[in-house]
Amino acid sequence: MDSPSSSSSVPSSVLIVGSGVFGLSTAWALCKNPLFKDTTITLVDRQTFPTPDGASIDTSRIIRPDYASPPYTRLASRAQNLWRTTFAPEHYHETGLCLVGAGKQLNYVNASLANVQALATDNVEVCKDGEDIKRVTGTSNASGEAGYVNWSSGWADAEGAMIWLRKEVEAYSRVKFVTSTVSKLLIDHATSVVSGVTLSTNPPTTLTASLTILAAGAWSASLLDLRGICKATGQAIAYMPISPAEEASLRNRPTLLNLSNGLFMIPPSRGLLKIARHGHGYANPTTIRHPESEDPNETITVSLPYTAIDDPSQQIAPEAWADCRQFLTHIHPSLSTPTRPFTKSKICWYTDTRDGDFLISYHPKYKGLFVATGGSGHGFKFLPVIGDSILECVLGETPDDFKGKWDWPMTRVPEDEWEGDGSRGGPMGLILSEEMSKARASKL
């Protein structure tokens, strides 16, 4: 089908590739929206739910309206009202977010502060120095030079909330769930129409639909040429078991996020303390067959996820272990004694765009293909609302706030020229294989 300009262009069948935040919330929105009552809905994912290596599945995700960009502040605020009330409220914890930084990262912090103050509903307290940061976060030493705490922000048990939503979707009995890997889009090159996908079954089989929505997160670039538009970046997470008493003492503290080094700690839950880095991440350049080419020998090189599904022994790289350890030693030295190891780690993959804006758009060339991805490390909080927004875009009614932000970009920009949204800290230019080979070398 063509990009519709009115709600009369409702597809008779929708195939969603990917069961993360973007895909599952779209399936939910389709079930709820009466315009799509006659539409058949299929959701395919390469893993059984909940996807063990998907970006949407983890112990916790920050839920904040704290953005330097006002449209995201407004949308996050709408989502947060649902988290507080009807959307998986048992998985949402409003313990605050302390956003700190130093140097140029304070620009983001200050813009975000202005945005949440403009909401006039959030309970915000400025931290003018390290002493203020220590006081509100309960840490032994301050991370960052200044910032603020928004007591109206919180965090969610990400896996719990995704399981909650999956049950909501299942209750409609409208969605056909398929577990299989999509090997390629079904492209008719003569007409530039996408009519579904080919599965990597033996022999290959197909799923067809009048509208295919590609929501495969960081893997999207393996199914569509997204060079200069989206790329996968690997982010480090480390977990440490803690005692019930330690957990109780930290449970009601705000999340601490230092935008200068990217490191953050969400309050522990279920006996696990988590330190992670919201950074520039690892690139994993991978040469694959060109996903859109008719020539089987044409290849492209793109950054793609490499996860514990690909290598069950995968851990984060030595520099990331060191970074997480240093951060914990600084803020909570009593928890970071040599006898207290991080026992688990994970590389989780962002789908980054050049400016941190999502990519929610029809494909400019292929009819019948819509793309919903580009979470850029901040998509989870929108779980209660993003599916509805995606359907608005499908119907050609992109929310005014996001016109020009979520659209397919006019040009492809070389990835080394991307500016991001200004929220990232930590090391730049890391290549996954190089950092991992340092781990192997240290074991020799």
Ligand SMILES: Cc1cc2nc3c(=O)[nH]c(=O)nc-3n(C[C@H](O)[C@H](O)[C@H](O)COP(=O)(O)OP(=O)(O)OC[C@H]3O[C@@H](n4cnc5c(N)ncnc54)[C@H](O)[C@@H]3O)c2cc1C
């Ligand atoms: C470490 C980390 C911390 C984060 N912290 C926050 C936070 O604090 N707050 C916040 O709001 N956001 C946060 N985010 C971002 C948020 O989690 C993501 O933006 C969001 O989960 C992305 O959802 P998605 O649906 O695009 O991707 P995913 O959840 O990865 O889903 C993509 C799905 O596609 C499937 N798939 C891939 N390829 C194929 C194929 N070929 N065939 C079939 N299926 C396929 C995958 O199995 C997967 O289930 C964080 C992300 C990470 C990684």
